[in-house]
Amino acid sequence: MTTHASADHAHSADDHGHHELSFIQKYVFSTDHKVIGLQYFMTGVLMGVLGALASYVFRMQMAFPGHAVPGFGLVTPQIYNQMVTNHGTIMIFWFAMPVLIAAFGNYLIPLMIGCDDMVFPRLNRLSYQIFLFSAVLLIASFFVPNGGFGGAWTSYPPLASNPIYNQTPYGAPMWLAAVALEFVAFLLGGINFITTLMNARAPGMKMYDIPMVVWMIVIASILFMASVGPLIAGAAMLFFDQTLGTGFFDPARGGDPLLWEHLFWFFGHPEVYVVLLPAMGIVAEVLTVFARKKLFAYRTVLWTAVATGVLSFFVWAHHQFVAGIDPRMANIFTVTTLLISVPITEMSFVYIGTLYGASIQLSTPMLFAIAFIVEFLIGGVTGIFLGASGADIYFHDTYFVLAHFHYTFVPIAVIAVFAGVYYWFPKMFGRYMNDTWGRIHFWGTAVPFNGIFIPLFYTGMAGDHRRTFNHLNFPDLARGDLIFWREFSTVSLLIMLAFQVIFFVNFFYSMFRGKKAPANPWNANTFEWVAASPPPHGNFVTLPHCYRGPYEYSVPGHSSDFWPQNEPAPKT
Amino acid sequence: MATVINLPGATAQVRREPVIPSPVIATIIVVLTEIMYFSGLVSAYNVIRAQLFGVWAPPGEIRLPIAATAFNTAILLLSGVLMCFAAHAYSRAESKSRAPALFLQSIVLGAFFVCFQGYEWVKLIGYGMTLHSGIFASVFFLLIGSHALHVLVGVVVMLWCYLWMRQGRLSVGGMRAMQVFWLFVVGIWPILYRLVYFS
Numbered sequence: 109m110t111t112h113a114s115a116d117h118a119h120s121a122d123d124h125g126h127h128e129l130s131f132i133q134k135y136v137f138s139t140d141h142k143v144i145g146l147q148y149f150m151t152g153v154l155m156g157v158l159g160a161l162a163s164y165v166f167r168m169q170m171a172f173p174g175h176a177v178p179g180f181g182l183v184t185p186q187i188y189n190q191m192v193t194n195h196g197t198i199m200i201f202w203f204a205m206p207v208l209i210a211a212f213g214n215y216l217i218p219l220m221i222g223c224d225d226m227v228f229p230r231l232n233r234l235s236y237q238i239f240l241f242s243a244v245l246l247i248a249s250f251f252v253p254n255g256g257f258g259g260a261w262t263s264y265p266p267l268a269s270n271p272i273y274n275q276t277p278y279g280a281p282m283w284l285a286a287v288a289l290e291f292v293a294f295l296l297g298g299i300n301f302i303t304t305l306m307n308a309r310a311p312g313m314k315m316y317d318i319p320m321v322v323w324m325i326v327i328a329s330i331l332f333m334a335s336v337g338p339l340i341a342g343a344a345m346l347f348f349d350q351t352l353g354t355g356f357f358d359p360a361r362g363g364d365p366l367l368w369e370h371l372f373w374f375f376g377h378p379e380v381y382v383v384l385l386p387a388m389g390i391v392a393e394v395l396t397v398f399a400r401k402k403l404f405a406y407r408t409v410l411w412t413a414v415a416t417g418v419l420s421f422f423v424w425a426h427h428q429f430v431a432g433i434d435p436r437m438a439n440i441f442t443v444t445t446l447l448i449s450v451p452i453t454e455m456s457f458v459y460i461g462t463l464y465g466a467s468i469q470l471s472t473p474m475l476f477a478i479a480f481i482v483e484f485l486i487g488g489v490t491g492i493f494l495g496a497s498g499a500d501i502y503f504h505d506t507y508f509v510l511a512h513f514h515y516t517f518v519p520i521a522v523i524a525v526f527a528g529v530y531y532w533f534p535k536m537f538g539r540y541m542n543d544t545w546g547r548i549h550f551w552g553t554a555v556p557f558n559g560i561f562i563p564l565f566y567t568g569m570a571g572d573h574r575r576t577f578n579h580l581n582f583p584d585l586a587r588g589d590l591i592f593w594r595e596f597s598t599v600s601l602l603i604m605l606a607f608q609v610i611f612f613v614n615f616f617y618s619m620f621r622g623k624k625a626p627a628n629p630w631n632a633n634t635f636e637w638v639a640a641s642p643p644p645h646g647n648f649v650t651l652p653h654c655y656r657g658p659y660e661y662s663v664p665g666h667s668s669d670f671w672p673q674n675e676p677a678p679k680t
Numbered sequence: 681m682a683t684v685i686n687l688p689g690a691t692a693q694v695r696r697e698p699v700i701p702s703p704v705i706a707t708i709i710v711v712l713t714e715i716m717y718f719s720g721l722v723s724a725y726n727v728i729r730a731q732l733f734g735v736w737a738p739p740g741e742i743r744l745p746i747a748a749t750a751f752n753t754a755i756l757l758l759s760g761v762l763m764c765f766a767a768h769a770y771s772r773a774e775s776k777s778r779a780p781a782l783f784l785q786s787i788v789l790g791a792f793f794v795c796f797q798g799y800e801w802v803k804l805i806g807y808g809m810t811l812h813s814g815i816f817a818s819v820f821f822l823l824i825g826s827h828a829l830h831v832l833v834g835v836v837v838m839l840w841c842y843l844w845m846r847q848g849r850l851s852v853g854g855m856r857a858m859q860v861f862w863l864f865v866v867g868i869w870p871i872l873y874r875l876v877y878f879s
Binding site for chain 1: 698700702705706709710712713714715716717718719720721723724728731738811812814816818819822826
């Protein structure tokens with residue numbers, strides 16, 4: 109069924125049947141969900157490395173303004189803006205989303221619900237191809253005259269809509285087109301995820317038998333679909349403003365610049381939960397396996413995630429407290445924003461409750477999973493200050509905001525992804541990653557991460573503005589202690605980046621030379637561990653049948669401390 | 681070690697009877713996204729209109745052809761009704777042979793709608809109403825153009841489905857999916873017509 113893709117190319121390559129595919133057919137034009145998942149993963153990680161290098165460039169400028177950055181050169185204000193803008197864009201749209209939703213979703217959903225592939229495999233391949241094209245388009249925007257877009261990832265007009273202001277007549281529309289194409293790719297992917305979960309589950313798998321990570325990725329896809337429409341409408345208007353000279357966002361011609369902010373953040377805030385929920389799902393899988401304990405309150409987690417998703421559509425204007433919205437509206441959005449911390453807190457408590465009284469194995473994935481909860485809590489607690497409109501007037505657009513949302517996004521997109529990679533690596537490649545180097549990598553990631561962003565809370569409260577190119581131009585900000593903490597933050601970043609080298613060496617070395625892993629190395633319950641490691645085309649020798657929920661660990665009276673979903677209950 | 685259960689008669693393909701066919705689910709998801717897209721456009725329209733504090737359409741703007749478009753609206757609605765008949769006929773064995781003719785009529789009416797609108801646009805542009813001539817013209821072309829694009833895509837995909845139907849390759853689920861999309865395109869038009877033309 110899925111070998112259909114090779115039909116067009118079969119004439120040129122001299123293979124004899126469906127089972128011997130050439131490298132190009134297998135890895136470039138594949139419709140296999142696992143290959144597409146890995147393609148998304150590799151592309152996403154590559155873009156993530158680019159985003160990290162961009163952060164290196166502008167953090168060096170923040171700490172040592174005016175000095176040439178080693179390996180890059182002197183940073184001009186225009187380059188600085190491009191780096192900041194594309195760092196944000198890449199990390200959210202080309203790293204967090206493809207890795208958390210598309211890579212893990214494509215790889216895990218068919219395996220975890222016990223089917224052989226996605227419902228629409230060719231749509232899936234098209235999704236990746238559009239995604240790849242959008243990534244190439246974004247990178248290409250750096251090499252056009254005047255360079256890439258530098259108007260921040262939120263792309264506010266009139267700065268973004270008018271080439272006279274942003275000075276990037278080609279970079280800005282290319283950026284916008286790349287983002288829009290990326291959305292199309294995720295729409296196609298999301299259609300697949302939702303339909304596959306609805307129609308292709310293994311027989312016997314009921315609503316509450318679905319592994320949490322699958323639920324979370326599908327809920328995130330639904331959130332994405334429901335929120336992206338208005339942004340595409342706004343993007344169309346912005347694109348016309350940029351290229352055809354219309355005035356949708358130009359107040360002088362009857363337009364409204366605030367309109368863009370509403371359309372953008374109507375998408376932008378649910379987007380936070382679009383990336384958060386899959387990370388929460390990954391952490392749930394890792395926590396239960398290494399705590400050898402049932403997930404505490406499965407239904408609560410599920411319905412809390414749904415509630416979070418619904419609430420996330422009513423909080424967007426908290427990004428605009430100082431943009432000129434009606435203060436009465438700010439009151440309402442303060443209430444909804446503070447309300448949304450309730451379900452998220454509930455989820456955190458449920459995860460901590462899962463750890464209570466458990467026999468915890470502190471393996472590398474488990475360390476990352478626990479770190480996710482701890483670090484994300486810091487991000488959540490600092491968000492309370494920003495959600496209250498009174499405090500936000502002072503904190504708005506300072507480094508406090510920046511530190512806050514990095515304390516949410518880095519646990520999501522980096523720490524939870526590492527937990528997932530260390531956990532599912534044996535399934536993906538049939539070999540273990542080195543655990544000792546994994547632990548070294550963990551401490552080298554988690555500690556410097558705090559070193560980067562805790563100082564930025566402080567400099568933000570002291571008045572450092574997010575968009576400032578050189579703080580030394582402002583006498584109030586050219587203080588010794590602030591300079592020290594900016595340098596401290598940058599040095600922490602350098603340390604954190606250096607430790608990622610360990611991860612990549614470990615990853616690629618283990619891929620070929622690591623210790624061989626059996627089909628179920630962690631004694632986990634879910635279906636993906638029933639398939640061989642790595643799973644062949646078609647995944648299962650015999651497609652499994654589901655008999656129980658995914659988290660039946662340490663069941664009293666059962667012979668072993670895990671009870672896979674596909675094992676029927678013994679006859680009594 | 682987990683054991684693989686060998687179910688008698690288990691096959692890879694159909695393992696549970698879906699309540700809704702997969703193409704229909706996929707199309708419903710697309711339609712929900714599209715509804716949010718048009719909600720964004722309608723909100724934008726209302727926000728921009730509110731900027732002018734009640735003087736909308738701005739004085740001096742060209743009046744839109746309400747009567748001619750009312751006729752065109754009726755054509756599109758008729759196309760939607762015929763589509764329902766076609767899909768209904770196609771899903772029953774005894775009336776399957778009647779489906780292609782109904783489907784083709786629906787497609788022709790859809791194509792007529794978009795051609796008529798194209799003619800209307802040519803006239804409007806001839807009177808000087810272009811994308812740049814003012815914010816009213818800009819939002820008009822944005823909203824109506826977005827819809828026209830959907831009609832155009834709908835007609836092309838319907839023609840494709842029609843050819844498949846004649847060759848016997850179109851599944852009932854595929855026809856139902858086409859019906860869901862076309863009903864969305866038809867159903868959203870009266871809302872846009874009321875919003876943009878009667879302002």
